[in-house]
Structures are given as structure tokens and as C-alpha cells.
């Protein structure tokens with residue numbers, strides 16, 4: 001493929017953003033067998049080819065690494081935009097009823113197809129996904145993702161208390177089912193398993209212990225959960241786990257912190273918790289759309305990303321509390337949240353969160369999130385003139401960073417001209 005290439009080769013929170021961003025105005029990427037074989041200036045890369053190739057040319061577009069959504073619930077797509085509640089009531093009133101419907105395997109399969117298609121329509125090629133408590137909800141998602149050859153990490157939710165009867169498992173059945181799913185799916189094709197305790201409040205200490213023990217037995221898999229999203233949730237968690245120092249310690253104590261664990265939200269994490277997160281090598285998923293929608297608070301991303309104790313952060317849509325599967329729209333929300341938090345998020349750092357930062361948070365940066373020979377060939381092609389207002393605004397853009405910022409502010413699925421998964425075009429805008 002040929003066009004303007006834009007990607008991050010470094011963390012722009014800890015280096016000069018202008019140097020962290022690579023931009024090649026007339027670039028080319030050669031894909032073979034799902035991987036990037038060569039990337040660079042079009043004249044050089046195409047000139048070095050000694051066999052005929054089919055070149056897909058995208059003049060006027062930006063070609064970026066495929067977006068990485070580090071936190072999303074595919075089982076909540078049906079309740080996006082549910083009115084009126086904050087987190088704990090929203091779970092009871094909307095999220096749990098939505099997930100109960102996944103008891104029906106046929107419904108789960110249909111939702112999984114819709115979800116994967118929507119990810120691709122939005123330029124998202126990798127996601128870290130919560131399924132429901134039902135084992136078959138995970139099968140449905142991995143089957144849909146496999147058909148599209150997407151790199152998806154997902155897991156069955158573990159809940160053995162404070163949830164409706166139809167949505168609970170036990171410490172033992174949750175362990176057994178998760179283990180069976182790992183052995184069925186992890187590393188099969190591009191699928192990865194994530195052990196998924198919903199959050200501390202819906203698991204007994206026994207269930208968290210069992211989840212931690214499973215991770216120790218299957219160390220290559222990921223862990224995902226929620227942390228410090230909402231003040232009432234944090235107070236409740238402190239009541240439920242009075243012996244633990246803080247929220248992060250609840251997970252760490254049960255063997256659920258370490259590289260490959262991704263904690264969603266972290267809006268209200270304390271400085272000692274951020275230190276502990278750094279020491280553990282765990283990542284956070286910043287979910288600004290959800291935090292606004294549920295009134296959870298404004299994450300201070302520049303404070304979280306402190307060079308003294310760096311924590312890796314990716315971006316998450318957190319659908320269904322988040323209101324869009326578009327990572328561009330979510331970046332627009334990240335900007336607004338950052339303004340409330342006191343320091344504006346620029347487009348280069350934003351793109352980092354949506355690509356390489358997410359890959360690093362998930363421990364996948366050797367495979368996805370940037371462009372280099374040997375990396376997996378997942379791309380999103382962004383059209384800065386996709387709508388009349390984008391076109392008019394972009395006419396005034398003076399740099400690739402400004403064009404990216406315009407896309408973050410005005411863009412959505414309409415700006416995604418093409419999505420490439422493992423070297424193949426999966427989505428076109430027409």
C-alpha cells in the first residue's frame with residue numbers, strides 16, 4: 001500500500017513528540033503473509049521490489065497502525081446510551097440485564113458478528129474484550145474474530161457475588177471454565193485469552209485467589225478488570241476488603257497484578273497505587289467517553305504518565321458505558337477530559353494512546369501498534385476529507401499532527417476509508 005504513513009516509534013509522553021512521531025508523506029508498506037515485509041519511502045520500498053505487486057494507493061489519506069481498543073464489553077453493545085445512572089445503579093439497571101440475554105448462544109453469535117464488523121468499520125483491529133459469564137459468549141466472539149483474522153483478546157467474566165443469579169459462577173466453576181477456554185482459544189490463530197474478574201466487588205476473595213492461581217498456571221494469558229472508576233465503587237470495595245491497603249492491593253494480593261494485566265479506568269487511583277501499578281508492570285485503559293457518560297470523573301492522563309514511575313496507558317471505548325466504538329470519537333472525548341483535568345492532550349500523544357500505548361499496555365508491542373518489518377500488517381486508512389466539514393477544516397491544516405487533531409475532533413467511522421487486517425483489506429468506506 002502507498003500513501004502518507006503516520007505512526008509512533010516511541011512514547012511521546014516521555015520523549016519529544018515531534019521525534020516520537022514518524023511521518024512519511026509518500027510512503028509504502030509491503031505486506032506478505034500477514035506481516036509487514038518492508039516500510040519506508042515509497043520510491044525506495046517500491047523500487048526495491050523485484051516482483052510485480054498489487055499497489056493500493058491512498059492519496060490524501062493517513063495510514064496509521066490499526067486502532068487498539070484496550071477496554072470494551074461486546075455484550076453491552078445493545079445498551080449504549082442508557083439514561084440516568086452512575087456506575088453501580090447502571091450495572092443493575094442496564095448492564096446486567098443486557099448480559100443476561102447472552103444465555104442464548106444464537107443471540108451471542110449474532111452480537112459477536114455485529115461487534116467485530118463494527119470494530120472494523122471504525123478502524124479497530126485489536127480489542128481487549130469483556131464477554132459475559134457464559135462460556136459460549138467467548139466462543140462466539142473468538143469464532144467471529146477468527147473469521148476476520150483479527151487479533152482479539154477476550155475472556156469470560158468472573159462474578160460469584162453481588163450479581164443476578166443468571167450471571168454468577170463460583171470460584172471453582174469460573175476457574176474451570178476459564179481454564180478450558182484458555183486451552184481452547186489462547187494462541188489459536190490470533191486469539192488471546194484474558195482472565196476477567198469483573199471487578200473486586202463482584203468476586204469473593206476465593207474467586208480472586210482462584211483467578212490469580214490460574215494466571216500463575218497459564219502465565220502467557222492476559223488479565224483484565226476494572227479499578228477506581230467511581231467514588232461509590234471505591235468506598236464499597238474498601239468495605240468489602242478491609243484488610244487490603246487500597247483498591248490496587250486487592251488485585252495485587254490475589255496475584256492479579258503484573259505485566260499483561262490491564263486495569264480499566266483508574267480515574268481515582270492514588271499516588272501509592274500508581275507506584276504499585278508501575279512496579280507491577282501493569283497497564284491502564286483510559287476510557288474518557290465512559291467516564292463522561294457515567295459521570296465517573298476526569299482521569300489526569302499526564303499525572304498518570306509520570307516519568308518518575310511510568311505507567312503504560314491505552315485508550316478504551318468501554319462500550320456500553322462508553323457511547324461509541326469509534327476510537328476517533330473516543331480521542332475527541334479524551335481531549336475534552338484532558339482539558340477539564342488541566343492539561344490538553346495533543347494529537348501525537350492521543351494517537352500513541354490509541355495504538356502503541358495500547359499495544360504496550362497489553363504486552364503486544366512486538367507485534368502490533370507501530371510499523372516495522374516483521375510486525376503484523378494491521379492498518380487503518382483515515383480520510384481527512386471524508387465529510388464536508390472535515391474537508392473544510394482540514395484545508396487549513398498545516399501539519400500531519402494538526403490533521404490528526406482535526407480527525408480526533410471531527411472524525412468517526414466515516415473517516416475510516418479502509419481497515420486492513422493481517423495484510424488484507426477488510427473494510428472500505430463505500
Ligand code: GUN
Nearest residue numbers: 095198199226290318321
Ligand atoms: N465496573 C464493573 N463492571 C463494569 C462495567 O460493565 N462497565 C463499567 N464501565 N464499569 C464496570
Ligand code: ZN
Nearest residue numbers: 073226264318
Ligand atoms: Zn468496562
